[in-house]
Amino acid sequence: MDLPRGRDRGTGDRAAESTSGARAADATELARRLGAIAAGDRDAFTEFYDMTCARVFGLSSRILRNPALAEEVSQEVYLQVWTSAAREYDPALASPIGWLLTLTQRRSVDRVRSEQSASDRNHAYGASQLGREHDVVADEVGQRLDEQQVVDCLDTLTDTQREAIALAYYGGHTYREVAELLGSGLPAIKTRIRDGLIRLKNCLGVGSDG
Structure with a gap:
């Protein structure tokens, strides 16, 4: 079909x-x-x-x-x-x-x-x-590899973390809009995104929030 x-x-x-x-x-x-x-x-x-x-x-x-x-x-x-x-x-x-x-x-x-x-x-x-x-x-390849590392690291997140971060950072939504779209409370969304970003930073080798 x-x-x-x-x-x-x-x-x-x-x-x-x-x-x-x-x-x-x-x-x-x-x-x-x-x-x-x-x-x-x-x-x-x-x-x-x-x-x-x-x-x-x-x-x-x-x-x-x-x-x-x-x-x-x-x-x-x-x-x-x-x-x-x-x-x-x-x-x-x-x-x-x-x-x-x-x-x-x-x-x-x-x-x-x-x-x-x-x-x-x-x-x-x-x-x-x-x-x-x-x-x-070589410069162009290096840039693409950096981008690929980011999207590879997204796969290390939980589904809920990736979902929230994709909406907030790729989709351009505010945290409140993300909460409304996903039917979750704003504090829960903030926590989900914060934990996901910490995980991304660790995966990318740029440290953590301590």
Whole structure:
């Protein structure tokens, strides 16, 4: 079955206008639409897409730093939602937006690794053929490796920590907005993010908060 489509615009074009709808989206409504998607409801899929595409495209863009790649990853994520929601989504383990962002983060990380492998192959060939380009390419590879280390360290967090941090730092939400989106109290969200950031800092080797 083909992936249902919304209106004839790409994820990037629609991201800005769907932001307000995504922020106002209630987790219960998203969960209800996921249930309908699992039953093959194309209208529910379009509604779910409209309510969440800004989050998905935004997170993927921040990780990949490339709008075209982020667009591709976003479409892959929604294809996975359409084909696998019935098997893969468990409301006991994550909120709908948390599950969706986890899919996005993982696919974006995979794409970073794939792009890095291609860059490494091109670098190895280019360095042997055009030695004077080595320094420029090496600097770029070094930057990408730093970015990859960050996204790799995200995998060391618990699902709840990664979910909150993705919304706050990749999604650009305030702590209060994160609390509303995840249906948790503000103190709990602050603690979750603080503990997650300490864990990230330790993973990145930049110390801890003591």
